[in-house]
Amino acid sequence: MDALKTQETxxxxxxxxxxxxxxxxxxxxxxxxIIPISGLEEVGRNLTIFHWFPIKGKEEILILDMGLGxxxxxxxxxxxxxxxxxxxxxxxxxxxxGILITHGHYDHIGAIPYIIDKIGNPPIYATPLTKGIIIKxxxxxxxxxxxxxxxxxxxxxxxxxxxxxxxxYFHVNHNIPDSIGYFIQTPVGNIMHTGDFKIDFTPFFxxxxxxxxxxxxxxxxxxxxxxxxxxxPEPGHIISERKIMENLEExxxxxxxxxxxxxxASLLERIQQLIYLAGLYGRKVVIDGHTMxxxxxxxxxxxxxxxxxxxxxxxxxxxxxPPHKVLIICTGSQAEEGSALMRIANREHKYFRxxxxxxxxxxxxxxPGNERIIxxxxxxxxxxxxxxxxxxxxxxxxxxxxxxDDIRLFINLAKPNYLxxxxxxxxxMKAVEEIGLDLGIPKEKIIIAANGDVVKMEANSVKLTxxxxxxxxxxxxxxxxxxxGDVVLRDRKALAEEGIFVVIVTIDSKTGEIKTSPDIISRxxxxxxxxxxxxxxxxxxxxxxxxxxxxxxxxxxxxxxxEQIK
Numbered sequence: 001m002d003a004l005k006t007q008e009t010x011x012x013x014x015x016x017x018x019x020x021x022x023x024x025x026x027x028x029x030x031x032x033x034i035i036p037i038s039g040l041e042e043v044g045r046n047l048t049i050f051h052w053f054p055i056k057g058k059e060e061i062l063i064l065d066m067g068l069g070x071x072x073x074x075x076x077x078x079x080x081x082x083x084x085x086x087x088x089x090x091x092x093x094x095x096x097x098g099i100l101i102t103h104g105h106y107d108h109i110g111a112i113p114y115i116i117d118k119i120g121n122p123p124i125y126a127t128p129l130t131k132g133i134i135i136k137x138x139x140x141x142x143x144x145x146x147x148x149x150x151x152x153x154x155x156x157x158x159x160x161x162x163x164x165x166x167x168x169y170f171h172v173n174h175n176i177p178d179s180i181g182y183f184i185q186t187p188v189g190n191i192m193h194t195g196d197f198k199i200d201f202t203p204f205f206x207x208x209x210x211x212x213x214x215x216x217x218x219x220x221x222x223x224x225x226x227x228x229x230x231x232x233p234e235p236g237h238i239i240s241e242r243k244i245m246e247n248l249e250e251x252x253x254x255x256x257x258x259x260x261x262x263x264x265a266s267l268l269e270r271i272q273q274l275i276y277l278a279g280l281y282g283r284k285v286v287i288d289g290h291t292m293x294x295x296x297x298x299x300x301x302x303x304x305x306x307x308x309x310x311x312x313x314x315x316x317x318x319x320x321x322p323p324h325k326v327l328i329i330c331t332g333s334q335a336e337e338g339s340a341l342m343r344i345a346n347r348e349h350k351y352f353r354x355x356x357x358x359x360x361x362x363x364x365x366x367x368p369g370n371e372r373i374i375x376x377x378x379x380x381x382x383x384x385x386x387x388x389x390x391x392x393x394x395x396x397x398x399x400x401x402x403x404x405d406d407i408r409l410f411i412n413l414a415k416p417n418y419l420x421x422x423x424x425x426x427x428x429m430k431a432v433e434e435i436g437l438d439l440g441i442p443k444e445k446i447i448i449a450a451n452g453d454v455v456k457m458e459a460n461s462v463k464l465t466x467x468x469x470x471x472x473x474x475x476x477x478x479x480x481x482x483x484x485g486d487v488v489l490r491d492r493k494a495l496a497e498e499g500i501f502v503v504i505v506t507i508d509s510k511t512g513e514i515k516t517s518p519d520i521i522s523r524x525x526x527x528x529x530x531x532x533x534x535x536x537x538x539x540x541x542x543x544x545x546x547x548x549x550x551x552x553x554x555x556x557x558x559x560x561x562x563e564q565i566k
Contacts, residue, residue, distance in 0.1 A: 026138065027459045028164075028187040030054035034224075034420075034455040037471055038069070038084040041426055041450055044231055045069030046109040048422070050188060052164055053090070061092055062164040063099040063122075064182070064193060068110035070208075071475070083111040085452075086118060093119040097163045103179035104130040105266050113141040114476060121146040125160075125167070127178035129268075132298040154178055157213065168211040170213040172197035173206055175269045175400035177304045182215075188459050189223035192414055196423065197228050199406040202242040205272050205306070211413055218414050222445075224462050225416035229424035230401035232431035238403045239395055245273050246361070247394050257323040257357030259283070260386070262333040262341045263364050263397075264289035268299050270363050270397070271329055272306065278327040279308045286315050288340040289331030299402045317350040321355060337374040345380045356385035363397045370389045391482035408435050418462040420447040420455065433456030487544040503542055519543045 012116045031053045041044035046067040052060040069082040089096065096119055102108055112134060116122070124147060126134060131149050138147055150160075152169060160167050167187035174196050175181070181194040192214075199209050231238070252259065256429075263270045271292070278285045285307075287293050291543050318326045332341025341360075343349040354360075360381050366374055391397040401423075404411065411419065419441050421432035426448075433446045447464050448454055452471030454462055504519040518539050 001255070007174055028054060028057075028365060030187055031458070032186050032188050032457040034191075034457060035088065035469055036422065036449055036451055036453065036455075037088065037469070038451050039065070039067070039167055040429070040453075042069065044109070045084055045425060046108050046423065047111070048193075048226075049088065050165070050184070050186065050191075051095070054164075054187065059092070059095045060097050060165070061089075061095045062162060062165050062184070063089075065102055065108040065195075066111045066115055067105070067107040068114075068476070069107065069473075079477050081110065081476040082473045082508055083473055083476060085470045085474055087503075089115070091204060093539050096120060096122045097165075098122050100167065101126040101130050101134070101233065102181065102193075103127075103174055104133040104176055105174075105196070106314055108196070108485055109134050110135070112147075113138055113234045116147070119146050120188070121145060121148065123150055125150045125152055126163075126177075127152045127154045127180060128302055129176070129304050130300060131388075132302050133295065136298050146305050150338075152180070154180060164346075168217055170217065171207065171210040173200040173203060173209045173400075174198065175264075175267045175398070177299070178204060183217040183222075184222075185220070186457070189462075190221050191224045191226065191457075192217065192222045192416065193226040193422075193467075194228050194410065196230070196400055197410075198238045198402045199409060200238070203503045204241045204245045205269065205276075206241070211410075214410070214413050222414045222416040224418045224420060225327055225414045226420045226422045227407060227408075227410065227432060227433040228401055229421035229428040231399055231403050231429050231437065232407055232424065234403040235405070236403055237405045238401075239398045240366065241269060241273070241398055243276065243395055244270075245277075247396050248273060248361070249277055249280075250358060251361060251389055251392075251396070252277045252283075253326070255258035255358065255359040257355070258326045258328065259359045260328045260330065260341070260344070260352075261361040261363055263331050263362075264293055264333060265289055265331050267306065267364070267400075268295060271296060274327065274329050275305065275307050275311065279311055282329040283325050284313045284318065284321060285311050286313060286318050286326065287330075288330045292331050292340075292424055293330070304416045313337070318351070324357075328352065333362050333374075334367055334370050335377040344378065345377055354381055354384035354386050356418065358386045360386045360388050361396060362388070362390040365391060365397055365399060373407055396520060404431065404435060407432060408439065411436060411441075412440055416441070418445045418447060419451065420462075424550050466470050503538075504543060505546055507546065512547075514546055518546075 032052065033051040035049040035051060037047045037049060039048065042068060046065040048064040050062040050064070062328070063446070071079040071082050099122055101124060109130065124134065126149060131151055134147065134149065138144065154171055157169065164187050168183040169180045170183065172181050172195060179195060179197065181197060184191045184193070197209065199211070200206070201208050261274050274283055287296050296305065298519060327386065330340035332339030336340055340349070344352045344354060347353060382388055389396060419436045421429035429448050433448060436441060436446050447462065449455055449464055452468045453464060454467035454469065455462060499556055500523050502521040504521070507513070507516040508515055520538060
C-alpha cells in the first residue's frame with residue numbers, strides 16, 4: 001500500500017467515535033499512581049513509575065524506561081551525567097516487578113547501570129537491538145551482576161503479563177530501529193504510551209509505524225494516552241527519511257574529496273543511510289567515536305545494519321585510498337569535547353586532519369545551548385578547507401519526534417479519554433494540550449504534570465494530585481554516583497569564575513620567625529609573571545600579618561592567623 005493510500009485508510013479509521021472510560025469487567029478496586037520521576041520539563045532522563053495500590057493484596061510497581069540526562073555545562077562543572085532520583089524506588093524496591101524499555105537511546109536506558117542493582121535487579125523487557133545495546137553498555141560495569149532481560153519480539157506481537165499488568169506493544173518510527181510504544185492494561189484502566197515516536201509513511205530502511213496496530217489496541221479503550229511532546233510546537237508533518245536520503249545522495253554526487261559525516265552515535269537510521277550511499281558511490285567507511293563504534297557493532301551483529309562485505313576499514317587504512325573513495329562517519333555533531341570531529345578540528349586526532357576538498361556533513365539538529373560552540377566548530381573546519389553541509393541549508397536531518405499534525409493523527413487514532421503529554425519541556429507539553437483541545441478533549445481531561453508529580457488513576461477518573469515525590473537531580477561524575485552536591489558545584493563554579501589564591505608560609509615553631517619568603521600560588525586569578533608589583537605587595541602584607549600574630553605561640557596562633565587573613 002503506498003503512502004497516500006495508507007493515509008487515506010488511516011483517515012477513515014480516525015473517524016472512530018470518542019471513547020468513554022474503559023468499562024471492562026476486569027476493573028478492580030484500588031488506585032494506580034503514575035509518577036514521572038523525570039523526563040518532564042526536560043528532554044531526557046526518562047523514568048516513569050506505575051504504582052498499583054489494591055484495596056486487597058500486594059502493591060506492585062512497573063517502571064517505564066530508565067534514562068540519563070546531560071548536565072547544564074555552565075552550572076554543573078565536572079558532572080558527566082544526571083540520572084533520575086532514586087529515593088522512591090529504593091524505598092519501594094520490594095514492590096518492583098519489572099522495567100519496560102521503549103528503545104535503545106541513552107536518555108531511556110543510560111541510567112540502568114547506576115540504578116538497577118540498588119533496586120533489587122528487577123527483570124528488563126526490551127526489543128532485540130535495545131537488549132543488545134543494554135548488554136553492551138553493562139560490560140562497562142563489570143562489578144555488577146548479570147542482567148535479566150526478556151526479549152520482546154517486535155514483528156510477532158505477543159501479549160505478556162507482569163503481575164497485575166497486561167502488556168501489549170506496537171512498532172513506531174524513531175531514529176533508532178526496534179522502537180516501540182506500549183499499551184498497558186492496568187487493574188483500573190488502559191494506558192497507551194507512545195515512547196519516542198514519529199510517523200513516517202515512506203521510511204527508507206525501517207517499516208512504517210504500525211498505526212493499524214494502534215487502532216486495534218484502541219478498540220480495547222484508551223483511558224489515558226501518554227504522548228511524546230518534543231516536537232509538538234512544530235507545525236505540519238515531519239519530513240520523511242526517504243527525502244533525507246535523497247538530499248544526502250546529492251552531497252555524495254557532488255563531493256570530490258573525503259566525506260566526513262557527523263551525527264549522534266545512536267542515530268542508526270542515519271548511519272545506515274550513509275553506509276548504503278558509501279556502497280552506492282564506491283566509498284569505504286571508517287566509523288570513528290567509541291559509542292558509535294559500539295552501537296554499530298551491536299547493530300551489525302544482530303542484523304540491523306545492511307552493508308556490502310569489506311566496506312568497513314580501519315582509520316589508518318583510509319590513507320591507502322584516494323580521498324573520493326573514503327567516508328568517515330563520526331561523533332561530534334554537537335561539538336562535544338573529546339569527540340571525533342572536535343579532535344579532527346583541533347588537530348588532535350591520531351589519524352585525520354582536514355584538507356582542502358573535504359566535505360563535512362552535520363546530520364543532526366542543534367541541541368539548545370550548543371549553538372555557539374557548534375558555530376565555532378563549523379568556522380574552524382571551514383578555515384581549514386572543508387565545505388560544510390547542515391540541516392539549515394538542506395534537509396539532511398529529520399528529528400525522531402512527531403510534529404504537530406502527526407501528534408494530531410495519533411490522538412485521533414487512539415481516541416483517549418484522558419491525555420497526558422510527556423517527554424518535553426513545559427511549552428512542548430502545552431502545545432500538545434492545544435492540539436487536544438482542538439480535537440475536542442476537555443481541558444480538565446488533559447494532564448500537564450511535572451517531575452515528581454503524582455497522577456492518580458481510579459476506575460472512573462484520572463487526575464493530577466498535590467502529592468509530590470523526590471525528583472531532584474542526581475549527578476554522576478568521575479567520583480561516582482551522587483558524589484557531587486550543591487555545595488561542591490557552587491565551589492566549582494566559584495573557582496571557575498574567580499580563580500584560586502593560595503599562600504604558603506614556613507614559620508619557625510619556636511621563634512615565630514618566617515623561614516622563607518611566602519610562596520603564592522594563583523590559578524585563574526592573576527598571571528603572576530605579569531603582576532610582580534601585586535605579588536610583592538601581597539608578600540609584604542602576608543609578612544606583616546604573620547609577624548603580628550606569631551607572638552601568640554601555641555594552640556591559638558593558627559586560629560588568630562586565619563581570622564586575621566580573612
